[in-house]
Amino acid sequence: MTDDAKISLTGMTIDRLQEVAAECGMPRFAARQMADWLYVKRIADVDDMTNLSKKARETLSRRYCVGRAAPKASARSVDGTVKYLFDGKGGRDVEAVYIPDRDRATLCVSSQAGCRMGCKFCMTGRQGFHGNLTAGDIINQVLSIPESESLTNIVFMGMGEPMDNLDAVLDAITVLTSPWGLAWSPKRITVSTIGKITELKRLLDETKVHVAISVHAPSAPLRESLMPVEKAYPLKSVLELLRHYDFSHQRRLSVEYIMWGGLNDTLRHAQSLARLLKGLDCRVNLIRFHAIPDSDLHTSDDSTMTAFRDRLNELGITATIRTSRGEDIAAACGMLAGKSKNDS
Numbered sequence: 001m002t003d004d005a006k007i008s009l010t011g012m013t014i015d016r017l018q019e020v021a022a023e024c025g026m027p028r029f030a031a032r033q034m035a036d037w038l039y040v041k042r043i044a045d046v047d048d049m050t051n052l053s054k055k056a057r058e059t060l061s062r063r064y065c066v067g068r069a070a071p072k073a074s075a076r077s078v079d080g081t082v083k084y085l086f087d088g089k090g091g092r093d094v095e096a097v098y099i100p101d102r103d104r105a106t107l108c109v110s111s112q113a114g115c116r117m118g119c120k121f122c123m124t125g126r127q128g129f130h131g132n133l134t135a136g137d138i139i140n141q142v143l144s145i146p147e148s149e150s151l152t153n154i155v156f157m158g159m160g161e162p163m164d165n166l167d168a169v170l171d172a173i174t175v176l177t178s179p180w181g182l183a184w185s186p187k188r189i190t191v192s193t194i195g196k197i198t199e200l201k202r203l204l205d206e207t208k209v210h211v212a213i214s215v216h217a218p219s220a221p222l223r224e225s226l227m228p229v230e231k232a233y234p235l236k237s238v239l240e241l242l243r244h245y246d247f248s249h250q251r252r253l254s255v256e257y258i259m260w261g262g263l264n265d266t267l268r269h270a271q272s273l274a275r276l277l278k279g280l281d282c283r284v285n286l287i288r289f290h291a292i293p294d295s296d297l298h299t300s301d302d303s304t305m306t307a308f309r310d311r312l313n314e315l316g317i318t319a320t321i322r323t324s325r326g327e328d329i330a331a332a333c334g335m336l337a338g339k340s341k342n343d344s
């Protein structure tokens with residue numbers, strides 16, 4: 001069996017590794033040993049798991065492989081941001097973006113090849129849905145970039161809607177935060193979502209990661225014209241759910257708000273947004289729109305964004321303008337398109 005036909009061990013939780021150990025006739029503690037080789041020592045081949053017997057390694061490698069894959073291409077921005085291209089699903093590649101910033105080094109990971117949410121302003125949405133990444137595909141993005149060991153934060157803000165592939169995202173978070181895995185604090189991880197409600201509730205109940213909600217418009221009709229998902233998952237219901245959780249201590253809630261000239265950037269919009277968020281412990285990130293081809297939308301100018309931010313702050317809502325990174329290599333939020341294997 002070639003490695004391509006084998007099942008990848010990377011991305012497996014300890015429960016799954018225990019099943020594999022049992023299937024291969026290994027003792028239960030071998031699961032911990034495998035996790036250590038995969039996530040701490042970060043080996044590339046089953047044969048490198050030298051504290052497993054030779055026979056166990058042979059049995060294991062009949063059906064399983066480590067499943068790590070280096071990025072197939074990269075592009076570096078003038079601002080130090082690096083975009084990495086990985087094999088995705090359905091013949092589409094996916095991208096992960098490394099963003100160094102003073103004492104932080106953030107990796108923005110993808111959870112799907114493409115996206116089926118169809119937001120009008122997003123390059124990933126425009127390409128449609130091509131497949132879900134596995135937990136292994138997500139963890140591979142973290143482990144296989146050259147800067148892996150220096151990462152301080154992970155944001156699920158790359159391609160795809162994490163709540164539309166929740167099982168894989170939850171497994172990836174388990175691997176990232178468990179003592180047998182990468183042992184990261186959940187405070188170093190942020191998941192961004194448009195807010196599919198049932199899945200969002202599960203994320204909130206089953207993890208302690210930070211959450212970012214893509215709001216982008218203070219009224220339902222305007223949001224629906226930009227994000228078709230508003231019809232199925234109205235922002236009002238999403239915010240209602242969020243009000244049941246505590247974001248005043250360890251866990252943070254951010255509101256993402258892209259600013260478009262003449263569309264959602266007046267002081268009246270700022271007031272409506274403040275009203276909508278009243279009583280919710282959150283901070284608002286104001287994001288410049290990163291232009292995509294053949295779109296009439298354009299970003300707000302700097303003075304409008306500053307005035308909008310100041311009004312929100314006056315109204316008691318903490319707001320900041322997010323610095324755009326990697327725009328020159330199409331690596332900024334919403335610009336990720338991957339590439340079809342047929343593209344040149």
Ligand SMILES: C[S@@+](CC[C@H](N)C(=O)[O-])C[C@H]1O[C@@H](n2cnc3c(N)ncnc32)[C@H](O)[C@@H]1O
Binds near residue numbers: 157161288335
């Ligand atoms: C690409 S999405 C991935 C995570 C999730 N699907 C979501 O929408 O929250 C990450 C963030 O980028 C934003 N975004 C999408 N297209 C953008 C664009 N053209 N310019 C700026 N931000 C954009 C999204 O609204 C979201 O807040």
Ligand code: SF4
Binds near residue numbers: 119125194
């Ligand atoms: S903004 Fe997020 S949910 Fe909307 S199409 Fe892009 S990736 Fe999907």
